Amino acid sequence: MKVRTPGGQVYRVTRRWVPWQRKSRQLSLDGFDVPSPPSGDDPISAILMVLWLVIALPLLVVAVIVMLLTGIELLLLLAVLPFAIGARVVFGRHWTIEVRRGFTPIHEESAGSWTASGVRIKELAREIESGSVPADTLARQS
Numbered sequence: 001m002k003v004r005t006p007g008g009q010v011y012r013v014t015r016r017w018v019p020w021q022r023k024s025r026q027l028s029l030d031g032f033d034v035p036s037p038p039s040g041d042d043p044i045s046a047i048l049m050v051l052w053l054v055i056a057l058p059l060l061v062v063a064v065i066v067m068l069l070t071g072i073e074l075l076l077l078l079a080v081l082p083f084a085i086g087a088r089v090v091f092g093r094h095w096t097i098e099v100r101r102g103f104t105p106i107h108e109e110s111a112g113s114w115t116a117s118g119v120r121i122k123e124l125a126r127e128i129e130s131g132s133v134p135a136d137t138l139a140r141q142s
Helices: 043-091 114-129
Strands: 002-004 010-016 096-101 104-110
Touching: 002 114, 010 114, 096 114
Parallel strands: none
Antiparallel strands: 002 010, 010 096, 096 104
């Protein structure tokens, strides 16, 4: 459920579907500018092109590896998700409610059954809309 505080800050209050939380870091390319390769057909341009490739190729390899690992993680998540949901339904595991500012989790709490978690989501949403944001129980330490 997406809600706004009176000040306009956006929060999302949801159930966590899997029993773990992603630990990936947020990558930022602010201020990163990829220079265009040198062009020309003289020997100096050829040397500059080789130097540019020596610098750009490792960056490209790292980017491809990161994308592959992210894709593998997504496939594993999709493979495990039906079993995690099935286990919650069959064994009656408690649902965890998560409050996120944007997409960063800031608060979580155990909420019981599906129905109880739905009620708690609505309660938290009303609290946030009235300006009472839950405490940050997931503060990341640097």
